[in-house]
Amino acid sequence: MSDAPEPRLVRATAEMVAERANVSRVAVSRAFNPGASLRADKRELILKIARELNYFPDRAARTLVSGRSHLIGVIVPDVCSYWESQEIDRLTTALQDEGFATLLFKTRTDYSMDEQLLAYMRGYNPDSVIAFVENVKPQTLTRFLDRAVPIYIDYPHPGETPLAEPGPVFDRLNILQRDGIEQAIALLQGYGVKRIAYLSGKTKSRANTARESMLCTIMAERGLEPPIRMVGDFGYEEAFQSTIDLFKVFGGAEAIFAANDVSAFGALDALRHELGLRVPEDVSVVGFDDIAQAHWKSYNLTTVKFDLEARVRALVRLILRRLNEPDAPSLEETLTTRLVVRGTVG
């Protein structure tokens, strides 16, 4: 019986596996590359010995020679923002299943995608980069990426000129916001609501501007006055204060359409706990995103939903297609939105 601490495992190399299996180093390499041709029994033997020796091909060496890092860069301004954390969660799982890992980078909170960060990130050789920060120009990304093609999340608005053509190639995930927003407005109209306020997100964010302009378009189409504009930044606190201002200073509204769910929560809490108003009897509230808290009993929020799983699948599809055809022209995927009706409109 030995009570000496088990020694740290030495790093097994392909060479050591080859020796034990009586094959060449190259055979080991092939055993780990499903595409390579190798006799089945030989591959099996090699993999068995590899397991025994706790051998796993070194990604760094592999990256160096193949130009593929199997790293997907994900740039976010705020991981704890619930919507983003959900997306990161699902995305990481999906990528892991495909043999990739998520490499996380944080931008400063002022949403400035500084060049220092990009240069820094680039050193890791990500195979692809997804920027959740929706107001960074894809050109900026492209400048710093040599192999990788960035994925840009856009909210196209019919009539607007599409961004940045011609120019460097980048792939695109289009989110069509019309359906969900239109359904929400129709529902509000169905309950006789006329005076609607838009609780804004960060003003420079493309998600926000796209959301607002689509809202205005649809309200005009349906014969409504333009929405009252409330300042906001996608956060709870600002929404809370802004809602109080709306009712104490600016005459209130019959409904608040928030730029995201978290803002909607802030508005709800201000209405109920600070202004003594009832939701939905006195004021209706609609959110955007359908994050998990939206169905908690305290909120039970009616909200415009992105299908997260579909979104992640689309992202993964874009990544895989681009990896297969590095020189293909711009790829696109398109998703829609829809309204989830709960208890804050009525």
Next chain:
Amino acid sequence: MSDAPEPRLVRATAEMVAERANVSRVAVSRAFNPGASLRADKRELILKIARELNYFPDRAARTLVSGRSHLIGVIVPDVCSYWESQEIDRLTTALQDEGFATLLFKTRTDYSMDEQLLAYMRGYNPDSVIAFVENVKPQTLTRFLDRAVPIYIDYPHPGETPLAEPGPVFDRLNILQRDGIEQAIALLQGYGVKRIAYLSGKTKSRANTARESMLCTIMAERGLEPPIRMVGDFGYEEAFQSTIDLFKVFGGAEAIFAANDVSAFGALDALRHELGLRVPEDVSVVGFDDIAQAHWKSYNLTTVKFDLEARVRALVRLILRRLNEPDAPSLEETLTTRLVVRGTVG
């Protein structure tokens, strides 16, 4: 004027920089390694040319030869769990400032830290690994890591034998839960509360068992009956249901001590919206973590706080110390907790 799309940047290598600067390849390498000796003006020239050529040392090559990947593996069961997303957020920022990047891995939701994941992760050569999954044995981690030394988050309980000595070296972040829990119980007692329920987290989680046993110890010390045990899993839904059961089937309680804030929210919503009880007039509620939502008006939760910033600093300190002395014996950092008093006890 040329309207041809700007060509994709070619990848600059150290060699190209060296050529332009009339120095050797090695000098370029030295220019990027602050420790290396190089004439100041020479270094400056090299860095200037590097910027012009958009050159940045390739991490893969660097990793291969230096054995340092500048990648920190972070393993989580659930990114969207709010506490964890906050920690990932802060940690990523802190690591970025030190020249590291966060490599994210997800375990399956059953908390099983399967060997497949570890082998997979190991291939990326992380310089360090932080496992937030608190019930994975550090030995398991160590088995798959050759260079990296894992960091294990523990909740030591006086009287318990410390885990896993002797054995492979791993570093440790100790969270002392006593202070915060004791303050919470004292506060409840101050309001005359006697019948207390513990809303459990995932039963196998070390965070949960440590929390529960500490709670029992302190309640016994202070002359209270052992807490009523409610099933839970750190989640909202389960807490909601469990609270209803407590009052409809098991006779209720004067206070609920939840294993984390999200459970506490579930309990609060059940009490107020399903059972028609008032908080804190009829029932008091205490949480654990102090996540951002805890001070939202709908909840305004009294909760036991971890200092997140301190925790992240401690983790980064552990990582840097270990990197400086790879063969040092086990390192430790210790943190405490305290009660944040808001509106759910009284």
Next chain:
DNA sequence: TTGTATGCGTTATCAC
């Protein structure tokens, strides 16, 4: 199907 030779871009080791 298999093995040999070569190269990926960098840092470490040694000279000078």
Next chain:
DNA sequence: GTGATAACGCATACAA
């Protein structure tokens, strides 16, 4: 302080 040379661990082209 500086430069030549040798690794680092693997995948690929090519020849067998």
